[in-house]
Amino acid sequence: MSRLSLVVLSLVFSLSAHAEVEVLTSIKPLQLIAAAVQDGVGTPQVLLPPGASPHHFALRPSDVRRVQSVALLYWIGPDMEGFLPRVLTGRSQPSTALQALPGLQLRHFDEGEHAHEHAHGDEDEHDHDHRPGTLDAHLWLLPHNARVIAAKMAADLAAADPANAARYQANLAAFGERLDALDQRLKARLTGVVSKPFFVFHQAYDYFETAYGLEHTGVFSVATEVQPGARHVAQMRERLQAVGPTCVFSEPPLRPRLAQTLSAGLPVKLAEMDALGAKVKVDARGYEQLLEDLAEQLAGCLESL
Structure with a gap:
């Protein structure tokens, strides 16, 4: 073998040894958690574009190829992304339905002391199944669950990329410390509005509400x-x-037309809460920003009443 061939092989080996592990998440909140774990090593990608519903999404052929080829894939599970299971049958590499992880704190709809009355239209079109007893799949809105998800991602990345295993574990520890501080900030921010009534068009926030003593009316x-x-x-x-x-x-990007009809002439303020963090920057602190934005959106409106 010529010296040039040896140099080329050496370069190829070096590049492959340090190639970034490709991570794909179904929705942005999971991408934000992955970004905290991969900080300084890689950048996770997301499948759904901003504003797309995880309950009703049509994959393009290029999306299917991404799903089937990426090294690590994370999604909530069949209770959220119903379009994914049939595509995942073509994957040969790991994919993790996070709703099945041990250690998560999971909720089911209509848990708790007070079941909420739902006002349905004549032609009701649910985004997904909210019947009593079904899993509430918006599990990323509880900081404890974000810790469990991040730990799984760090372990998977360390196994796929041993050279950076220490960095992933350090990022995981730093993420946990920041979540401790975030929890205290959110409790302080929301303590003054816990008794104020509010309504939602989508029952997506129960994990967040429970964590901070809130309850939609x-x-x-x-x-x-x-x-x-x-x-x-x-x-x-x-x-x-x-x-x-x-x-x-x-929830952005759409406000139900009914909102204006309901609030006309009443002391009602219309506002938004974005559980998917469409405008949040994807970086190591993005997940924290998602929850801080939720707290600010909620408290900001309720404090103005």
């Missing part, structure tokens, strides 16, 4: 584009009138 579970009948609208307005000054939260 009701859920207006209606289709975004279908206006319910007059009787249903009247019932919803009666609920809002009975409560008095309150906030009603929708």
Whole structure:
């Protein structure tokens, strides 16, 4: 073998030995957790574009190729991304449905002392299954669960990239310390609004609410584009009138047309809470920013009542 060939082989080996481990997550919150673990080593990618619903997403052929070829893939599970299981059958490398991880604190819909009345439109179109007893898959909104997810990612990355194993573990430890500080900040930020009533259009925030002593008053579970009948609208307005000054939260990028109808002439403020963090920068502190933004969106509206 010539000297040139040896040099080329050496370069190829060197590059492959230090190649970044490709990580793909289904949704942005998981990408933010992965970014904390990979900080300084690599940049995780995300499958769903901003504003896309994880419940109803149509994969393009290029998306299918990414799903089947990436080294490590993380998703919540069939209770969230119902479009993924049939695609994952083509994968030969690891993929992790995070809802099955041991150590998570999981909730199911209509848990707790007070079951919330849902006001449904005449043509109800649920994004996903919120029937009593079904899993609430918005599990990333609990800091404890983010720790469990990050630990799994760090272990997987260390196994796939032993040269950087110490860095992944150090990043994991730093993430845990920052979550301790974040928890204290959020408790301080939200303590003044725990008794104030609010309504949501999507029951996505129960993990976050439970962690910080909050509880939504009701859920207006209606289709975004279908206006319910007059009787249903009247019932919803009666609920809002009975409560008095309150906030009603929708999720970006769309605000249900019903929101304006419900709030007209009432002491109701319309606001948004983004459980997916569409505008959050993807970096080591992105997950913390996601939760801080939620706290600010919630407290900001309730404090203004």
